[in-house]
Amino acid sequence: MIPDWMNRTETEPYHGAASVAKKKSFGKKTIDGALSFFRESLISETFAKRKGLLQSLDPRVKLISMFVLVVGVTFMTSPWVLLVIYLLTLVLAYFSKIEVLWFVKRVWVFIPIFAGVIVIPMLFNVFLAGNVLVPIATLGNGSHLGPIALPSSIYITQQGTIYVVTFILRVAACVSLAILLFLTTKQDLLFKSLRAIRVPKVYVLTISMCYRYIFLLLDTIADLFTARRSRQITSLPTREEQRWVGGRVGYMLVKSLDTSDKVHQAMISRGFDGDVKLMHDNVMHHRDYVAIVTVLACCVILALISRSIISL
Amino acid sequence: METIFDLQNVSHSYLDKFEALKDINLTMTAGEQITIIGANGSGKSTLLLILDALIYATSGEVYAFGNPVTEERFNALEDNEFARYFRTKVGFVFQNPDVQLFSSTVFDEIAFGPLQLGLPREDVVKRTEEVMAMLALSNIRDRAPHTLSGGERKKVCIGSILSINPDVLLLDEPTGGLDPRTQLWLTELLQDLAKAGKTIITATHDMNIVEQISTRSIVFGEDHTIRADCSSTEVMNDQELLLSANLIHEHQHWHGELLHKHPHPSEGEHHHEQVAHHVR
Numbered sequence: 001m002i003p004d005w006m007n008r009t010e011t012e013p014y015h016g017a018a019s020v021a022k023k024k025s026f027g028k029k030t031i032d033g034a035l036s037f038f039r040e041s042l043i044s045e046t047f048a049k050r051k052g053l054l055q056s057l058d059p060r061v062k063l064i065s066m067f068v069l070v071v072g073v074t075f076m077t078s079p080w081v082l083l084v085i086y087l088l089t090l091v092l093a094y095f096s097k098i099e100v101l102w103f104v105k106r107v108w109v110f111i112p113i114f115a116g117v118i119v120i121p122m123l124f125n126v127f128l129a130g131n132v133l134v135p136i137a138t139l140g141n142g143s144h145l146g147p148i149a150l151p152s153s154i155y156i157t158q159q160g161t162i163y164v165v166t167f168i169l170r171v172a173a174c175v176s177l178a179i180l181l182f183l184t185t186k187q188d189l190l191f192k193s194l195r196a197i198r199v200p201k202v203y204v205l206t207i208s209m210c211y212r213y214i215f216l217l218l219d220t221i222a223d224l225f226t227a228r229r230s231r232q233i234t235s236l237p238t239r240e241e242q243r244w245v246g247g248r249v250g251y252m253l254v255k256s257l258d259t260s261d262k263v264h265q266a267m268i269s270r271g272f273d274g275d276v277k278l279m280h281d282n283v284m285h286h287r288d289y290v291a292i293v294t295v296l297a298c299c300v301i302l303a304l305i306s307r308s309i310i311s312l
Numbered sequence: 313m314e315t316i317f318d319l320q321n322v323s324h325s326y327l328d329k330f331e332a333l334k335d336i337n338l339t340m341t342a343g344e345q346i347t348i349i350g351a352n353g354s355g356k357s358t359l360l361l362i363l364d365a366l367i368y369a370t371s372g373e374v375y376a377f378g379n380p381v382t383e384e385r386f387n388a389l390e391d392n393e394f395a396r397y398f399r400t401k402v403g404f405v406f407q408n409p410d411v412q413l414f415s416s417t418v419f420d421e422i423a424f425g426p427l428q429l430g431l432p433r434e435d436v437v438k439r440t441e442e443v444m445a446m447l448a449l450s451n452i453r454d455r456a457p458h459t460l461s462g463g464e465r466k467k468v469c470i471g472s473i474l475s476i477n478p479d480v481l482l483l484d485e486p487t488g489g490l491d492p493r494t495q496l497w498l499t500e501l502l503q504d505l506a507k508a509g510k511t512i513i514t515a516t517h518d519m520n521i522v523e524q525i526s527t528r529s530i531v532f533g534e535d536h537t538i539r540a541d542c543s544s545t546e547v548m549n550d551q552e553l554l555l556s557a558n559l560i561h562e563h564q565h566w567h568g569e570l571l572h573k574h575p576h577p578s579e580g581e582h583h584h585e586q587v588a589h590h591v592r
């Protein structure tokens with residue numbers, strides 16, 4: 001029944017020496033990092049279980065406060081005020097028993113994507129006219145970059161720098177607030193409070209499906225790597241590996257979408273109808289009222305300062 | 313006896329391409345223990361999904377508790393009385409435990425069902441504690457389900473359904489991945505539940521348990537149709553049938569109840585009768 005070559009079985013003991021990998025491969029590094037972050041922080045709810053400041057607040061209060069702050073931040077134009085808000089998130093992280101350095105690192109992972117692609121060009125006078133801050137190059141009149149006419153000299157502008165710094169600080173503050181909310185709140189409580197503040201069932205259902213979907217996607221990726229490692233004999237060069245990862249993305253999307261569908265079925269089967277029901281009772285404590293009033297007051301004052309309606 | 317499920321000329325194909333069930337006619341009544349047996353890919357899981365109203369017949373009619381089961385009746389997001397009644401009555405243990413475990417602790421997982429069905433808090437806690445004690449899961453109550461071993465996961469899945477206390481249990485390959493001792497424990501549990509009057513419908517290809525957990529067997533052929541629907545003893549004694557459904561291999565001899573006679577421990581000690589093997 002089995003083909004000929006399968007009949008041959010090596011019985012010689014192994015004589016070579018085991019070599020030690022010099023560096024982790026591209027895919028493995030990326031995936032391990034992402035996975036351990038999500039597992040640690042969101043699935044195991046390590047941070048949400050700690051007893052800190054934000055953990056002790058009612059999830060509805062946190063949700064509303066975060067929303068108010070994010071809206072506030074988008075209205076603020078002064079980089080100093082934004083810096084204060086960003087530093088405030090670090091203080092909140094500290095009092096919520098989240099390692100501040102770790103938190104800062106996680107937040108700034110997301111920022112280069114925005115900063116690099118969207119705003120860095122705004123530094124230069126090519127995109128935003130302004131006063132010279134750092135001269136870069138003198139091109140002379142009539143130079144072109146493709147069809148675009150370039151100014152006679154290129155420099156980093158003062159206005160551009162302020163613009164970029166403000167933008168990055170705004171992103172940093174918003175991302176920090178969102179991550180704080182997710183880290184300090186158990187996921188099912190979060191979805192329950194979305195319902196509590198009257199977000200329609202369909203949206204909550206969709207968000208919770210997406211949330212679950214992201215984890216499944218990550219798990220599927222990890223499984224794929226494990227499965228491949230068990231079959232792979234030599235390690236691939238980074239380029240190859242990147243191509244392999246790329247080639248699998250489409251497949252993984254389909255696969256995890258299918259699994260997420262089945263998870264949803266399993267929930268429906270046990271009576272889930274889009275309304276999250278939990279043991280936990282939402283009770284507003286004294287500190288919750290204090291928190292929400294403080295947040296609102298802070299937001300209004302900072303927005304007014306930022307718009308120079310009041311000055312210190 | 314009350315009819316629970318009634319299927320008339322039911323067919324199902326996935327994505328209108330992959331046929332999974334063809335022209336199924338069935339009725340199942342309350343208090344029956346039924347096994348669904350068939351080779352890989354014959355449509356067992358699909359049938360259970362249809363019975364649990366998670367997918368719908370592409371043609372034919374399905375009735376549950378006397379009501380037609382259609383997508384419109386179940387998928388409405390609004391208050392849906394029949395759907396809720398159905399979910400309290402019917403529990404489904406999935407083939408793959410990973411899709412069934414979505415809570416962050418074992419306790420939450422088992423408490424999920426009763427909570428969704430709107431039981432009072434104290435009852436939920438009491439039920440969850442009792443189910444965990446029964447399944448010996450109390451010592452891992454705070455673990456995240458995805459960190460458990462395959463067998464432990466399966467137990468949590470079963471627990472998460474038992475806590476709903478459904479009258480109708482649908483189980484897809486419940487013994488897959490369990491060690492022999494736990495398998496035995498499970499068959500005894502199913503026997504106890506049967507005595508309590510539950511309807512138990514199990515899809516399996518574990519021939520060893522068919523007669524222990526069911527009185528009626530439905531055999532699926534590889535053409536996705538029903539090959540036989542009769543008593544479990546009859547099915548297990550019908551070599552030709554099992555062979556034609558590709559459930560056994562011709563080099564394997566199935567000796568019906570003789571191979572593994574296994575009275576329940578309360579009725580006497582375990583004893584296995586030795587059988588002389590014929591050589592063809």
Ligand SMILES: Nc1ncnc2c1ncn2[C@@H]1O[C@H](COP(=O)(O)OP(=O)(O)OP(=O)(O)O)[C@@H](O)[C@H]1O
Nearest residue numbers: 326330331332350351352353354355356357358359
């Ligand atoms: N999501 C799906 N998409 C497309 N085809 C599917 C899907 N699920 C199952 N099928 C097909 O439907 C048929 C019946 O599958 P089903 O899972 O019901 O078999 P089964 O009897 O449970 O098999 P097993 O013993 O392996 O669990 C198979 O041919 C399978 O390939």
Ligand SMILES: [Mg+2]
Nearest residue numbers: 356357407484
């Ligand atoms: Mg199956």
